[in-house]
Amino acid sequence: MECPNCSFENVADSRFCENCGQPLERACPNCGQAVPGSARFCRHCGHDLSQSAPAAPSTVPRSAGLEAIRRAAPSAMAKKILADRERSEGERKRVTALFADIVGSTGLAEALDPEDWREIVGGAHQRVSEKVYAYEGTIAQLLGDGVLAFFGAPLTHEDDPERAIRAALAIQEAIQAYGRDLVAAGRVPHFQMRIGLNSGLVVVGDIGNDLHMEYLAVGDTVNLAARVQSAADPEAILVTDNTQRLASSLFDFEDRGQVTVKGKSGEIQLFRVIGERRGAAPARGVAGLDSPMVGRRREATTLLHLVDEVRQGRGTTVAIVGEAGLGKSRLIAEWRRQAQGSAGAAPLRWVEGRCLSYGSTMAHHLSTGILRGLIGITPESTPADAATSLRATLDRVLGGEAENVYPFLGHLLGLELGEEAAARVKYLDGPALQSRYISSYSLLIRGLCAESPVVIVCEDVHWADPSSVELGRQILPVVGELPLIVALVMRPEKDSPGWRLLESARETAGGALEIHLAPLTEGDTQELVRNLLDIESLPDDLRQVIRAKAEGNPFFVEEVLRMLIDQGSLQREGQGWRLTGDVASLEIPDTLQGVLAARIDRLPEEAKRTLQIASVIGRTFQVRVLEEVIQRQRSGGRTGAG
Numbered sequence: 001m002e003c004p005n006c007s008f009e010n011v012a013d014s015r016f017c018e019n020c021g022q023p024l025e026r027a028c029p030n031c032g033q034a035v036p037g038s039a040r041f042c043r044h045c046g047h048d049l050s051q052s053a054p055a056a057p058s059t060v061p062r063s064a065g066l067e068a069i070r071r072a073a074p075s076a077m078a079k080k081i082l083a084d085r086e087r088s089e090g091e092r093k094r095v096t097a098l099f100a101d102i103v104g105s106t107g108l109a110e111a112l113d114p115e116d117w118r119e120i121v122g123g124a125h126q127r128v129s130e131k132v133y134a135y136e137g138t139i140a141q142l143l144g145d146g147v148l149a150f151f152g153a154p155l156t157h158e159d160d161p162e163r164a165i166r167a168a169l170a171i172q173e174a175i176q177a178y179g180r181d182l183v184a185a186g187r188v189p190h191f192q193m194r195i196g197l198n199s200g201l202v203v204v205g206d207i208g209n210d211l212h213m214e215y216l217a218v219g220d221t222v223n224l225a226a227r228v229q230s231a232a233d234p235e236a237i238l239v240t241d242n243t244q245r246l247a248s249s250l251f252d253f254e255d256r257g258q259v260t261v262k263g264k265s266g267e268i269q270l271f272r273v274i275g276e277r278r279g280a281a282p283a284r285g286v287a288g289l290d291s292p293m294v295g296r297r298r299e300a301t302t303l304l305h306l307v308d309e310v311r312q313g314r315g316t317t318v319a320i321v322g323e324a325g326l327g328k329s330r331l332i333a334e335w336r337r338q339a340q341g342s343a344g345a346a347p348l349r350w351v352e353g354r355c356l357s358y359g360s361t362m363a364h365h366l367s368t369g370i371l372r373g374l375i376g377i378t379p380e381s382t383p384a385d386a387a388t389s390l391r392a393t394l395d396r397v398l399g400g401e402a403e404n405v406y407p408f409l410g411h412l413l414g415l416e417l418g419e420e421a422a423a424r425v426k427y428l429d430g431p432a433l434q435s436r437y438i439s440s441y442s443l444l445i446r447g448l449c450a451e452s453p454v455v456i457v458c459e460d461v462h463w464a465d466p467s468s469v470e471l472g473r474q475i476l477p478v479v480g481e482l483p484l485i486v487a488l489v490m491r492p493e494k495d496s497p498g499w500r501l502l503e504s505a506r507e508t509a510g511g512a513l514e515i516h517l518a519p520l521t522e523g524d525t526q527e528l529v530r531n532l533l534d535i536e537s538l539p540d541d542l543r544q545v546i547r548a549k550a551e552g553n554p555f556f557v558e559e560v561l562r563m564l565i566d567q568g569s570l571q572r573e574g575q576g577w578r579l580t581g582d583v584a585s586l587e588i589p590d591t592l593q594g595v596l597a598a599r600i601d602r603l604p605e606e607a608k609r610t611l612q613i614a615s616v617i618g619r620t621f622q623v624r625v626l627e628e629v630i631q632r633q634r635s636g637g638r639t640g641a642g
């Protein structure tokens with residue numbers, strides 16, 4: 001049995017590593033309970049343990065290095081983890097495990113004074129953890145000179161696999177710079193990392209005040225990440241197909257084919273991460289299936305009416321509110337197409353800014369995204385292009401006033417300013433600068449609105465960063481005076497900073513028009529499936545499955561179909577599709593697990609516990625039964641894994 005801490009090969013039934021003392025008990029991959037290394041069957045569930053490789057240890061050793069890294073965790077994140085710790089403990093979580101290790105560390109260490117090597121490794125760990133924390137991952141363990149991080153536990157997000165890959169890319173960049181410095185200073189001949197990622201289940205154990213988290217890897221989740229790492233080239237990031245599938249629309253991957261990894265029977269499919277796909281937004285829809293927009297006629301008419309109004313000079317703030325996947329972005333896309341597509345209509349300037357799920361700490365992310373759109377630059381534009389476009393736009397719409405605006409909007413965009421412009425910004429403190437950003441932004445918008453009506457769409461406002469929210473709140477009152485539509489697209493997350501934007505809009509003189517999206521009706525859902533599959537009548541089984549699993553959410557409809565196609569239960573036959581096999585026992589698609597888990601995690605403690613208990617009883621039940629079980633739980637103690 002190989003020790004996951006030091007790789008020492010121990011005899012089969014060891015409970016602790018002979019070399020470093022690491023506990024070697026393993027977890028049953030079926031039920032997650034701890035079993036001795038020598039057991040052939042799990043004594044809790046009877047699972048045949050010879051079928052699977054040993055899982056990671058359930059006890060995570062502490063070390064000074066690990067504690068220092070944990071102390072460096074951002075306080076907002078630590079607060080979130082501790083506030084939620086009671087209910088995280090004992091839960092099964094779907095994580096993406098990231099394992100980053102130093103290439104050839106034994107050789108490097110041997111040539112150095114131990115103290116010097118420790119310092120170099122410490123510098124690497126600090127860089128790795130910074131990037132992990134930037135995407136709200138957590139450091140689970142230090143394994144030798146390597147770092148094991150989790151994205152998805154204890155904090156869950158709908159896009160944890162994406163976050164893990166972004167963190168891995170950022171780590172490689174930071175470590176390359178670090179390596180260059182170390183080599184230039186003559187401290188080491190080379191310094192590089194390999195990174196491996198894999199997605200799967202862990203059970204979260206106790207979480208300490210210092211964020212120390214015990215965990216139990218169910219099956220091979222963690223071991224596989226470590227082994228995939230060892231198969232990577234220096235400076236490369238390798239992922240298993242489990243991870244690749246969940247982020248395939250956002251990054252470019254090189255297919256490395258079926259690879260045998262040490263300690264794993266059979267081959268696994270691996271991919272190398274090439275990099276972020278330019279301009280990619282999280283893909284929705286299933287390749288090869290599409291449908292015109294179904295339903296939403298009233299909402300679409302209302303939005304088009306606003307465009308008529310704005311062409312008459314009357315502006316509005318409109319909020320489009322709905323849960324994930326209900327079709328907010330689709331509605332906006334149709335609106336844009338129709339508003340800009342009507343023949344002979346006066347030109348309309350249409351600008352969209354997007355908030356990111358991990359962007360709430362990126363100051364002014366939304367405001368700069370919109371500003372870039374307003375001056376007509378793309379993510380690919382160079383800083384020099386941006387400066388030219390800003391200057392040209394301001395000269396055109398503001399004339400002589402441009403000189404007083406350029407330094408502040410240039411600064412907001414992070415452009416390098418000339419001496420004179422820089423001097424106007426340099427001595428301003430935070431609040432003074434923010435107030436100049438706001439007045440400059442307002443002047444630009446007024447100027448552009450004098451040219452043609454403007455529509456500004458703010459996507460995913462529930463993730464907006466607080467500084468953009470503040471800027472937006474100051475600008476909203478002018479909307480009613482201008483030919484300007486501001487559309488706030490958001491999920492109903494009333495505790496998010498972005499919600500304050502809607503509240504401010506409600507308080508302005510013109511108020512805000514609110515469109516709250518409901519699930520699609522049964523009839524619209526069926527029409528959607530018929531359009532997607534291009535068939536006249538739906539098999540009854542399929543109709544039932546869609547009704548039960550998707551409940552009128554078009555994103556869920558698409559993901560259920562995707563899963564049926566991937567599993568081979570739905571097969572192409574000529575022009576149409578044929579349902580083969582049993583679909584009644586269909587699970588929830590992987591691609592929806594993240595969205596659902598993140599949403600469940602946001603529920604208040606009591607609601608979440610109730611939901612967990614209810615889910616054990618079944619899909620439909622009598623309230624009385626639920627009440628009874630909850631009563632018994634209360635008198636008998638807490639539930640186990642959820």
Ligand SMILES: Nc1ncnc2c1ncn2[C@@H]1O[C@H](COP(=O)(O)OP(=O)(O)OP(=O)(O)O)[C@@H](O)[C@H]1O
Pocket residue numbers: 284285291292293294295296322323324325326327328329330331460491528554555558
């Ligand atoms: N009315 C509709 N008719 C047909 N397809 C739809 C409709 N609404 C949404 N869809 C499809 O469902 C998927 C999810 O929709 P969309 O991305 O617009 O959801 P969203 O509300 O913006 O979700 P999120 O909050 O996650 O951004 C998309 O593929 C979209 O094309």
Ligand SMILES: [Mg+2]
Pocket residue numbers: 328329330
């Ligand atoms: Mg959307």
